[in-house]
Amino acid sequence: MSHEKNSPLTREINKRRTFGIISHPDAGKTTLTEKLLLFGGAIQQAGAVKSRKTDRHATSDWMAIEQERGISVTSSVMKFNYRDFDINLLDTPGHKDFSEDTYRVLTAVDSAMMIIDSAKGVETQTEKLMEVCRMRNTPIMTFINKLDRDGMEPLDILADIEEKLQIECTPLTWPIGMGKRFKGVYNLYKKELHLFSAEKETLAKEGIRIQDLSDPKLDELLGSQADDLRDDIELIEGAADPFELDLYLKGTQTPVFFGSAINNFGVQELLDAFVEMAPTPIGRKAMSREVSPYEEGFSGFVFKIQANMDPAHRDRIAFFRICSGKFTRGMKVKHHRIGKDITIANATIFMAQDRTHVEEAYPGDIIGIHNHGTIKIGDTFTTKEPLKFTGIPSFAPEHFKRVLLKNPLKTKQLQKGLMQLAEEGAVQVFRPLRGSDYILGAVGELQFEVTIARLKNEYNVDAAYEHVNIGVARWIGCDDKKCLDAFKENQMASLAMDAEEHLTYLTTSEWQLGFVMEQNPDIVFNKTREYA
Numbered sequence: 001m002s003h004e005k006n007s008p009l010t011r012e013i014n015k016r017r018t019f020g021i022i023s024h025p026d027a028g029k030t031t032l033t034e035k036l037l038l039f040g041g042a043i044q045q046a047g048a049v050k051s052r053k054t055d056r057h058a059t060s061d062w063m064a065i066e067q068e069r070g071i072s073v074t075s076s077v078m079k080f081n082y083r084d085f086d087i088n089l090l091d092t093p094g095h096k097d098f099s100e101d102t103y104r105v106l107t108a109v110d111s112a113m114m115i116i117d118s119a120k121g122v123e124t125q126t127e128k129l130m131e132v133c134r135m136r137n138t139p140i141m142t143f144i145n146k147l148d149r150d151g152m153e154p155l156d157i158l159a160d161i162e163e164k165l166q167i168e169c170t171p172l173t174w175p176i177g178m179g180k181r182f183k184g185v186y187n188l189y190k191k192e193l194h195l196f197s198a199e200k201e202t203l204a205k206e207g208i209r210i211q212d213l214s215d216p217k218l219d220e221l222l223g224s225q226a227d228d229l230r231d232d233i234e235l236i237e238g239a240a241d242p243f244e245l246d247l248y249l250k251g252t253q254t255p256v257f258f259g260s261a262i263n264n265f266g267v268q269e270l271l272d273a274f275v276e277m278a279p280t281p282i283g284r285k286a287m288s289r290e291v292s293p294y295e296e297g298f299s300g301f302v303f304k305i306q307a308n309m310d311p312a313h314r315d316r317i318a319f320f321r322i323c324s325g326k327f328t329r330g331m332k333v334k335h336h337r338i339g340k341d342i343t344i345a346n347a348t349i350f351m352a353q354d355r356t357h358v359e360e361a362y363p364g365d366i367i368g369i370h371n372h373g374t375i376k377i378g379d380t381f382t383t384k385e386p387l388k389f390t391g392i393p394s395f396a397p398e399h400f401k402r403v404l405l406k407n408p409l410k411t412k413q414l415q416k417g418l419m420q421l422a423e424e425g426a427v428q429v430f431r432p433l434r435g436s437d438y439i440l441g442a443v444g445e446l447q448f449e450v451t452i453a454r455l456k457n458e459y460n461v462d463a464a465y466e467h468v469n470i471g472v473a474r475w476i477g478c479d480d481k482k483c484l485d486a487f488k489e490n491q492m493a494s495l496a497m498d499a500e501e502h503l504t505y506l507t508t509s510e511w512q513l514g515f516v517m518e519q520n521p522d523i524v525f526n527k528t529r530e531y532a
């Protein structure tokens with residue numbers, strides 16, 4: 001293993017930061033992304049990201065989805081530079097595009113940024129995404145947005161985060177007023193005051209150093225709000241836990257920043273703290289051992305597959321996260337699941353606005369690999385011993401529908417289409433042990449719409465849906481064969497096989513699930529399942 005302090009590989013790794021944003025729709029993810037890219041010089045003007053989003057939600061017919069996929073793919077990994085750092089921002093699609101991909105992207109990042117709308121506090125989608133972050137103890141930095149509007153009291157927001165998300169909050173900046181009385185933020189660790197001004201497109205101005213809060217300059221600048229700030233700071237210095245890098249890196253404490261993304265206020269401080277504190281590409285667990293990014297041998301895994309990026313070619317792109325070693329164009333790697341050597345000739349790297357061929361890439365980077373159906377989510381490629389990375393799960397779907405085939409002669413095509421779409425992670429497919437129909441499961445409703453349209457377009461199958469009285473799915477585990485057989489016998493009507501032949505329990509509600517779990521203490525009901 002080579003981990004020389006100054007080797008070129010080490011230097012490349014140490015300047016990389018790979019992260020995703022978690023938030024509820026409308027909290028300001030698009031706006032913040034745009035500002036981050038602006039600082040990184042990756043876009044020239046504000047509005048570039050935003051206008052894409054507006055197009056995206058304009059219509060919801062199939063053409064729009066198709067177009068949207070082209071667009072959302074180029075924006076699904078954004079690489080930009082800031083100071084001496086190489087940053088990869090992975091988009092976690094939100095809103096109605098919410099799907100398993102949203103969750104799975106979080107398995108490929110090293111840290112996350114959480115945006116909270118100051119008027120709303122913690123919202124449902126953030127809670128769900130946080131659950132996924134917790135599976136890997138992902139470090140989280142928090143940005144409380146929209147301070148230019150009246151919202152909840154800052155202390156109440158912190159309490160809300162601590163209670164709903166079970167993570168300790170430690171403010172690193174503190175807001176002075178809000179809404180019309182919003183004066184700016186005080187940076188607690190740099191002891192600097194930043195006065196609010198709406199600078200939509202420029203970099204932030206230098207802060208004003210105020211070492212001692214009793215400095216009369218504070219009164220000059222803030223008037224009657226100076227004393228409010230002094231009281232607040234005294235209160236939080238007594239009550240809030242001090243920032244500890246180690247706790248942040250373990251995912252148990254989140255440093256909190258306040259600002260207004262649309263006004264570009266507080267964003268640069270967030271970004272500065274991010275590059276200084278957020279983890280460099282971290283080691284990854286494989287079945288056999290932990291893989292360090294500093295190992296010379298190349299390795300990585302596929303966390304997302306996207307079909308038909310280019311409508312002219314019906315190929316798919318596999319999004320591959322590099323975990324160790326250096327990637328060079330034309331490199332030969334072993335595709336372990338199928339046991340074959342493959343040459344990665346034309347990988348793509350995703351810049352903020354376009355895609356370019358990649359000559360070299362390093363741990364933390366995401367490359368796109370063209371794929372004609374041989375690559376699956378969870379696949380590992382290496383130049384070393386066979387490895388199987390863990391922690392790339394499938395998530396239990398929350399919505400279900402039964403598929404109805406309009407022309408029974410197309411059963412074979414339907415089966416082929418569904419299996420391929422399931423492999424891609426576009427939708428989950430279940431075959432009940434009793435009966436011959438297909439039940440589809442999805443994390444987000446839009447996945448159903450896309451599946452029907454793609455079955456028609458790509459497999460020439462006309463299908464429709466029927467309501468099915470299922471609301472919960474769990475993958476079944478049990479070491480005791482006798483127990484399992486008895487359970488199967490009893491619950492036959494509620495059991496199905498998924499696309500990878502894993503036994504799955506499908507039922508109406510959490511309540512019913514709880515009841516059956518109580519009756520069957522030897523059976524394990526899993527909410528996530530690792531890819532085979």
Ligand code: G4P
Nearest residue numbers: 024025026027028029030031145146148149260261262263
């Ligand atoms: P999302 O990607 O998380 O869904 O959120 P997005 O950035 O699209 O922001 C949602 C709305 O919140 C937008 O308004 C955006 O302008 C607004 N917003 C973002 N940051 C701030 C902020 O710091 N202060 C205030 N006051 N508003 C903010 P919209 O009306 O939905 O869109 P638009 O008409 O402004 O484009």
